[in-house]
Amino acid sequence: MLNIFRIFISDFKRIKTNVVAVVIVIGLSILPCLYAWFNILSNWSPYGPDATSNIKVAVASDDKGITIDDTEFNMGETVIEGLEANTTIGWVFTDTTEEAIDGVYSGDYYAALIMPEDFTEDMVSFLADEMEHPEITYYTNEKKNAIAPKITDKAKTAVQQTVNTQFISTLIKSCMQVSDGLIDSSVLEEETGSSNVIDMLIGKLEEADADLAVYENLLDSLMSVSGNAASTTNQFSAVYPDMKSAITSGQSAMGNLQNVTGTGLASLGTISKGLSATFGGISNALGSIAKALDTSNGNLSQLSATLASANISLSGTKDAITDMRGVIGGRLERLNQMKGEEGYEILSKLLAHDPEEIGSFMASPVEIETEAVYEVDTYGSSMAPFYTVLALWVGGLILVAIIHTKVEMEPFFKNAKPHQQFFGRYITFFLIAQVQALITVLGDLYFIGIECAHPFLFWLAASCCSFVFGFLMYALTAAFGNIGEGIAIIIMVIQVAGAGCTFPIETLPKVFQVFYQFQPFKYAMGAMKEAVAGMYRDDYWKDLAILLSYTVISLIVGLVLAVPFRKLNHILEESKEKSGVML
Structure with a gap:
């Protein structure tokens, strides 16, 4: 030692x-x-924004856009506007696509994103018979640096996700706004007392069925007295005021039902199809009968003559009402069936939300919350x-x-x-x-x-x-x-x-x-x-x-x-x- x-x-x-x-x-x-x-x-910090923002990636668009209902859409310009606010990459917006591509080959840019001229057109191709997936051409210089393509690949993926998210969000918001226009709950509640479309329709159709039953009986009575004028003149004079008032009210009720079925119910398809027009026809027929009653002034013979000269058929109107009651019965059955379906419940809940909120949710329904274990920032x-x-x-x-x-x-x-x-x-x-x-x-x-x-x-x-x-x-x-x-x-x-x-x-x-x-x-x-x-x-x-x-x-x-x-x-x-x- x-x-x-x-x-x-x-x-x-x-x-x-x-x-x-x-x-x-x-x-x-x-x-x-x-x-x-x-x-x-x-x-x-090579992967932080301060570092990656120095990596130049060119962006260029040849997108011509499209016009729908006098409104111009250009997704290429929308993408560029979104990237201008993104500072994680050094985006360079070139005047031409050729300049961007040449810059990748020369090494001026690490990568380039090129949007073709039919980019927006392909985005909405799902509205046509043949769908085309829109494509963004991505050029990357893999010779310049081994790691840079991995960073620019993330930028490419981010752009793709941004475009997809923005498209889905816009589409959902548009659909929700259209649905909100078709089924305006505030208007329905103001006019009918109910903000639920199906509940409102069921109530109104039940009221209509009851009213039509009354009008059907009135027309039976009117047809009966019309067929036996000599013996029922006094009888007709007695019921004339009430009959005139009831049929006039019936005309007004049919007009209201026509307005209800025409207010924001296009999305209910076959349930509302034809109802508005039929109610309008019955309303017109009842209006003609009311005019004839008014002209007759309680005289049964004059009423018959007026109806004949105006080519008004009491039996035809009654048949129309009877047919309409049958249609209403079928519609009520379908509406009650729909009311219990899960799909309608989901639709009702969706329509209760703000279009912006639903669009944002549908575009990105899942959020990931990161819990760092042994976190090291740099x-x-x-x-x-x-x-x-x-x-x-x-x-x-x-x-x-x-x-x-x-x-x-x-x-x-x-x-x-x-x-x-x-x-x-x-x-x-x-x-x-x-x-x-x-x-x-x-x-x-x-x-x-x-x-x-x-x-x-x-x-x-x-x-x-x-x-x-x-x-x-x-x-x-x-x-x-x-x-x-x-x-x-x-x-x-x-x-x-x-x-x-x-x-x-x-x-x-x-x-x-x-x-x-x-x-x-x-x-x-x-x-x-x-x-x-x-x-x-x-x-x-x-x-x-x-x-x-x-x-x-x-x-x-x-x-x-x-x-x-x-x-x-x-x-x-x-x-x-x-x-x-x-x-």
Whole structure:
């Protein structure tokens, strides 16, 4: 143990008395943190609006639009107006489609959205016999950048969803406004006392049926007295005033029913079809009879003559009323049936809402509420564990490349054994590596300002990383020389490619998923992520325990495998010196 500390003290004195050595040690302590900081800053918020708004995407429209009932519609212009208010992408609205497409090929734009001349026409093609899906042509330059197409693809999807949502919303609102015009509940309530269409119709048709039964009886009586004029003149004179008043009232009632059936009931289809016209016909017939009664002034003979000259048929009018009562009976049966149907209940509830509200709901009926678990607001903070771990590995790699692992024997520890030399020199490596970790962590937390739920545990994880990484690379280099340094670089490359740092490990090839389980990066980043985003049970301590277990491998490499390789390393060193070009 004494020889171990003697070797360390000797190293410390030689570094302290050598200005160049001091500068190199300072440089070794700072270089890793710069690697981490620059990478975290460069990835701070690449998917935020401030960053994506710099990605230029061209938009152009050849849409000619259409005209419906003297109203012009141009969905292409509507899309452009909507995108002008969108700041998540750097939209560029070109004068021509050719300019937009050429800009994608030249690299001026990352992508382009082109709306053809029949875009609006195809949007309303469902009104015609043949439906055509409207298309927006999307051009993307995949050569310019590997990630940019993924961002612009999201912009393309957003535009598609915006167009679909706007179209559905407009369509539903239009239908609701038309329905509201056809079935104006306020008008119906004012005129009929009921805001429910079917209830109102049932009530009115029942009243009409009762009135028609009275008029049918009156016409029977009128036909009876008309057929026996000699014996019923006095009888007719007696009932004339009441009959005249009743038929005049019947004319007015039929006119009111005609207005009711014509007020906003087109959407009820066959139920209201023909009712308004039939009520109008009966009203006209009753009006003619009322005029004839008025002209006769109670004289039955004159009434018969007036009816004959006016070609008014009492029996025909009675038959019409009888037929109408049959129609009303059928309509009442259907209305009562409709009233109990679920579809009408849904329609009634829909019509009770505001068209704007229903249109907005139908365009996007489902909303997703996001509950973030272990939320980290910035992408840079999420990537800090990876870049910090990678920086500490690079720091250990630089150490073994600059500082010798082999101990030059001095008189006061010339009898030091190989394992004493190994640990004696490693103390210097350990202390510099810990300084690297401390500077890097302090910069992450207070210079870069990453989000971190547990700063102390973040530093502790970084300290363990520096210890494990540095010890492993020190052992590899002490055992195999330059070959060990090469092995350390290979291990780093494999871990960078397959540590699941940028993309989920599940998306990588199977071979990387297998290696992933044995990589120290996995457990180093796992512990740091726990410290940054939040702890789950004892996962942090499990990751640290597995990470520290790699020191066993380092001990085996540095103390056991190094023995048979010493002679080979000596031969390699002599060969390098003889080459005259290698250190």
